[in-house]
Amino acid sequence: MASQPGKATQEFVPIKEIRDGYAILKDGSMRAIVLASSVNFALKSEEEQNATLYQFQDFLNSLDFSIQIFVQSRKLDIRPYLALLENRLKEQVIDLLKIQTQEYINFIKNFTETTNIMTKSFFIVVPYSPSISQGASPLSFFKRSKGAAEVKRRDDEIYEENRAQLEERVSVVEQGLVRCGIRVVQLGTEEVVELFYKLFNPGDTEKPIKIN
Numbered sequence: 269m270a271s272q273p274g275k276a277t278q279e280f281v282p283i284k285e286i287r288d289g290y291a292i293l294k295d296g297s298m299r300a301i302v303l304a305s306s307v308n309f310a311l312k313s314e315e316e317q318n319a320t321l322y323q324f325q326d327f328l329n330s331l332d333f334s335i336q337i338f339v340q341s342r343k344l345d346i347r348p349y350l351a352l353l354e355n356r357l358k359e360q361v362i363d364l365l366k367i368q369t370q371e372y373i374n375f376i377k378n379f380t381e382t383t384n385i386m387t388k389s390f391f392i393v394v395p396y397s398p399s400i401s402q403g404a405s406p407l408s409f410f411k412r413s414k415g416a417a418e419v420k421r422r423d424d425e426i427y428e429e430n431r432a433q434l435e436e437r438v439s440v441v442e443q444g445l446v447r448c449g450i451r452v453v454q455l456g457t458e459e460v461v462e463l464f465y466k467l468f469n470p471g472d473t474e475k476p477i478k479i480n
Contacts, residue, residue: 283464289456290431291464297397298430300438301460304390305451320448327444333437336393342466344385350376391463392452394441396434398426 284294291299309317353373360366442452455463 281468286457286460286464287427288431289454289460290434291460292427295397297395298434299396300394300434301455301463302392302394302438302441302445302452303455303459304392304445306388306390307449323448327448330444331440334395335441336395338391338393340389340391340463340466341386342389344380344387346376346380346385391455392441392445394434394437396430396437398430 282293282295284292286292289300291301293299307320309320312320350373353369353376357366357369357373360369438454442454445452
């Protein structure tokens with residue numbers, strides 16, 4: 269019998285669904301993803317560098333749960349910028365500006381063809397795993413003994429409880445990073461889906477996620 273590549277691939281993906289910006293894994297645990305800005309550490313004075321390090325150390329020591337720091341490096345997709353320049357070139361009515369714009373386009377093309385321009389994105393993954401009392405066995409018995417509507421209501425209640433716990437952790441992480449001089453924003457559903465799409469489809473060139 270012919271194999272099903274799509275189904276086989278999904279078996280290696282631990283994500284059950286993306287809901288309200290949270291990744292819900294197949295084991296029932298949840299993940300929130302926070303996008304963090306970079307800090308130009310090299311331009312700081314020695315005193316500022318030490319202060320930043322101590323502040324970040326205090327932040328890590330204050331956590332009573334684990335976090336994952338994920339750095340994504342990707343080649344910058346310059347095509348949208350080149351397309352914008354091409355449109356500007358068509359709109360130019362002054363010959364000198366047309367020549368200058370075309371020369372600039374050629375320069376950008378030649379430069380990016382010979383140089384790998386990378387962009388880095390920094391993410392903090394905040395986890396939460398439900399307690400044993402919300403495990404598979406009691407819930408499975410509950411599902412067998414109750415109707416579909418009641419099961420959905422109970423599932424929604426458990427989800428809201430877990431989300432509230434995870435939101436508290438996200439708030440702790442965000443406040444700690446802000447004290448370190450780092451700007452943060454929690455990813456929404458579309459951003460989380462886009463991030464995982466990039467991870468599982470590294471050959472596709474997409475625009476990077478940015479902090480506004």
